[in-house]
Amino acid sequence: MEKTHENVKAFGWAARDTFGVLSPFNFSRRVTGEKDVQFKVVYCGICHTDLHQLKNEWSNSIYPMVPGHEVVGVVTEIGTKVEKFKIGDKVGVGGLVESCRKCENCDNDLENYCRDQIMTYNGVYTDGTTTYGGYSDIMVTNEHYVVHWPENLPMEAAPLLCAGITIYSPLKYFGLDKPGMHIGVVGLGGLGHMAVKFAKVFGTKVTVISTSLSKKDEAIEHLGADSFLVSRDPDQMQGAAGSLDGIIDTVSVIHPLLPLINLLKTRGKLAMLGAPEKPLELPVFPLLLGRKLVAGSFIGGMKETQEMVDFAAKHSITPDVEVVPMDYVNTAFERLLKSNVKYRFVLDIGNTLNKN
Ligand code: NAP
Secondary structure, eight states: BOOOOEEEEEEEEEOTTTTTTEEEEEEEEEOOTTTTEEEEEEEEEEHHHEEEEEEETOOOOOOOOOOSSEEEEEEEETTOOOOSOOOOEEEOOEEEEEOOOOSSHHHTTTTGGOOOOSSSSSSBBBTBBBOOOOBEEEEEEGGOOEEEEEEESOGGGGGGGTTTHHHHHHHHHHTTTTTTEEEEEEESSHHHHHHHHHHHHHHHHEEEEEEGGGGHHHIIIIIOEEEEEEOOHHHHHEEEEEEEEEEEOOOOOOSSSSHHHHHHEEEEEEEEEEOOSOOOOOHHHHHTTTTTTTEEOSSOOOOHHHHHHHHHHTOOOOOOOOOOOGHHHHHHHHHHHTTTTTEEEEEEEHHHHHOO
């Protein structure tokens, strides 16, 4: 039988089944432990992962489910052994709330690749309880998985905690952050628009690769991309063959990889970040003939997440968000499914999560 906490009352919005419709939900959180930080949630971003999870597209969903892993709030209570935070601090929590802390990955600040990592929601915590995310009034999190939120960063920029780090980490790790490089960004959504912003600050040339022309003007005039390709136009794609040092692929559904691999220069790298529910077809010959690399990347470790948030604050990199009230969440998901948001919904939990 599922374990629950008895002590700290919490309130949020949850889905009860694979229809993924959210509605008010009373639950409880653990009492603040000695290394825990309790905080009041102020904003929480809506990631496409929430949509995959709500609808059980990855076949691992636990219901009731309180999503939310782009969470920014203010500390209300700290445990006796907390060292990094004090009451009143602005804090953020992303996709992770626990890991084993003794494996090679954890030792190397790569908690995101720990085999025993526990996700912020839709996970089972060390005490056997289900983890619930940031579409809720309060959270209790071990301080190791909490980042300091810089004073000059608006709290609405919560999507940095997933969309931001998911982009920053592979751009750095795969060496796609060198000035003068030419980077492609596939899918101009929550992750994709952050990729354009980080890649431009790193000094690279950026080409957006999108399914239609509809986002072209925005991509170039507003986000600062240098050029734009329509992925469904074979002539345009052929015309740009062999031009990119690296590609950040953020597409959430099955799509062909061959046209993307063809865009890469010799030794080019295709970083897969989107998580479609079914496997993609990988053509091997074009990889062999160009010594090309196809790889994946998953959010980032805690040290790098803090580094990314500080970097974003320093360079004024913030997501473009549409802040919406809690009771708009189901409409927001319908719109997200149609890519009808520029470019991330953020729930105004602090002002609109009303219990009555
Ligand atoms: P999003 O805001 O919905 O953006 C996805 C974009 O994909 C859309 O804006 C659209 O861009 C493009 N797209 C949609 N349908 C398409 C189709 N049929 N063919 C080609 N392109 C299509 O989603 P997101 O929040 O950025 O998340 C994207 C993916 O990354 C999701 O699968 C999510 O689960 C995953 N994710 C992974 C990590 C990680 O650590 N690796 C972290 C967070 C999220 P255009 O309109 O420009 O075509």
